[in-house]
Amino acid sequence: MSRLSGILLGCVAFVVLALAWQAAYWAGVFPPRLFPSLATVADTLGRLTINGTMLVSAAATLFRLLFGFLLAGVVGVVVGLLMGRVQWIEDALLPIVSFMYPIPGIAYAPLFVLWFGLGDLPAILLVAVATSFTVIINTWKGVKAVNPIWIRSAHAMGASERSIFAKVILPGALPYVLTGLRLGLASAWRILVAVEMLMSVTQGLGWLIFGSQQFLNTDVMLATIAVIGIVGMLLERQVFLRLEQATIVRWGMMSA
Amino acid sequence: MLRGAITIALLLAAWEYFARSGIFSRAITPPLETIAVALVSMIADGSIFRHTLATMLRVAIGLAIALAIAIPLGMLMGRYALWERILRPAVAVLMPIPSLAWVPLVVLWFGIGNVATVLIVVYASTFSLLYNVWMGVKTINPIWVRAAQVMNAHGWRLFRHVIWPAALPSIITGIRLAFGRAWIAVIGGELLASPQWGLGKLIFDAKEFLNADTMLAALFVIGVLGLFFERVVFQLLERATVNRWGMASGARR
Structure with a gap:
């Protein structure tokens, strides 16, 4: 099958979805105010992109994502490495981490509002808390999964503890660490959108959706959802695939 | 085990000290006793069970609908290249959209209540299920299929x-992952769409009245339930199926 026909087949599902949407619009399943036609949504998306609203909102959201994720990444990797290497830290932290891990981060949102008020600080902290457990668990598993023979042979060849850590354990655990970071980024993105709805921040994609609900601007909401999906896909595909290519795939620890 | 208990005790003691020190107001960081009282009174009047039941029902119904959508579609995508080519781009575009982004829109369409929250759960869980079913079917050893076909099984x-x-095995893994997604979505959905009952709604209501003790008690219940499902329900399920059939490699923690 040629490349062109592959692309055409890929469009079939979108065409079907679009037709179903338009059919529902014309049939008046919902009032048109609540269920805009695709043309209106596209028009709104174009308008919001040109007047900069979409860019400003996306930038605000990405800014929170960046800080929250950096915080979670640093804390998560350090704690995960310590848990993997030091027995008493593992004993001490594992019960807490296992208990906190399955609590949805979003459930803390109202509590964080009480503690830290509204705005950027609680949003960033919440994203960091929600994300860090995924990073911790994966890093810890990664350190545990390093082949003990590698460590012993490095020992036998006279490597110091420090160089074993830097040259054996760290690269050995890296595939897991990167998986943890990738999963963490995806969950941070998902949670951030909801957090922005609850924290009444001044700008952001989640806020744009939530704010539009008050004015029944469903076209704005749908346009924002589309942007959220696209940015999420880019984060997943571009950022992490490249990072993996540059590290573990290149070192031959994982096939592309 | 013992050290774990010691850390938890230390953490609780630290919280107690912090709560009584008055850095934040008592109303915002309640001491343990107050949280326990809130939990016990919610158990005593039965309201916590009603909230939990409402949340669990939404997860169960949402997951059931998601299974009904994802298993047939995933099988089609795994078995037939044509379906895979048609559906893969749509899945790739819809999957990264956070389910909670749909909440305000779904509330406008279906109103506040069960329909909206269940739909959010369905959206959150369908894609990870679909992905696992698709990959599970696609990675079946082709020799098994061909051998069966030679023996005239069609x-x-x-x-x-x-x-x-x-x-x-991949379907069961998919259900486990989907439950994790659904659990986040249902709490978030209840926070934003505020139906009458539900653990998320409980937290949201408690915020309005600054009842940090109720919020922390609800968080505790959410944590225990999540741990119970992750550690007990799904581990038993995997042991009774995947591990027993010898299809999983190695032990898992």
Whole structure:
């Protein structure tokens, strides 16, 4: 099958979805105010992109994502490495981490509002808390999964503890660490959108959706959802695939 | 085990000290006793069970609908290249959209209540299920399928005796992952769409009245339930199916 026909087949599902949407619009399943036609949504998306609203909102959201994720990444990797290497830290932290891990981060949102008020600080902290457990668990598993023979042979060849850590354990655990970071980024993105709805921040994609609900601007909401999906896909595909290519795939620890 | 208990005790003691020190107001960081009282009174009047039941029902119904959508579609995508080519781009575009982004829109369409929250759960869980079913079917050892076909198993029999059991481990993994997603979505959905009952709604209401003790008690219940499902329900399920059939490699923690 040629490349062109592959692309055409890929469009079939979108065409079907679009037709179903338009059919529902014309049939008046919902009032048109609540269920805009695709043309209106596209028009709104174009308008919001040109007047900069979409860019400003996306930038605000990405800014929170960046800080929250950096915080979670640093804390998560350090704690995960310590848990993997030091027995008493593992004993001490594992019960807490296992208990906190399955609590949805979003459930803390109202509590964080009480503690830290509204705005950027609680949003960033919440994203960091929600994300860090995924990073911790994966890093810890990664350190545990390093082949003990590698460590012993490095020992036998006279490597110091420090160089074993830097040259054996760290690269050995890296595939897991990167998986943890990738999963963490995806969950941070998902949670951030909801957090922005609850924290009444001044700008952001989640806020744009939530704010539009008050004015029944469903076209704005749908346009924002589309942007959220696209940015999420880019984060997943571009950022992490490249990072993996540059590290573990290149070192031959994982096939592309 | 003992050290774990010691850390938890230390953490609780630290919280107690912090709560009584008055850095934040008592109303915002309640001491343990107050949280325990809130939890016990919610158990005593039965309201916590009603909230939990409402949340669990939404997860169960949402997951059931998601299974009904994802298993047939995933099987089609895994077995037939044509379906895979048609559906893959749509899945790739819809999957990264956070389910909670849909909440305000779904509330406008279906109003506040069960329909909206269940739909959010369905959206959150369908894609990770679909992905696992698709990959599970796609990675079935082709020799099994060909051997069965040589032995004249086609259609329903091929599906029933080869494809379904071979794909089941990935389907079960998919259900576990989907439950995790659904659990986040249902709490978030309840926070934003505020139906009458539900653990998320409980937290949201408690915020309005600054009842940090109720919020922390609800968080505790959410944590225990999440741990119970992750550690007990799904581990038993995997042990009774995947591990027993010898299809999982190695022990898992």
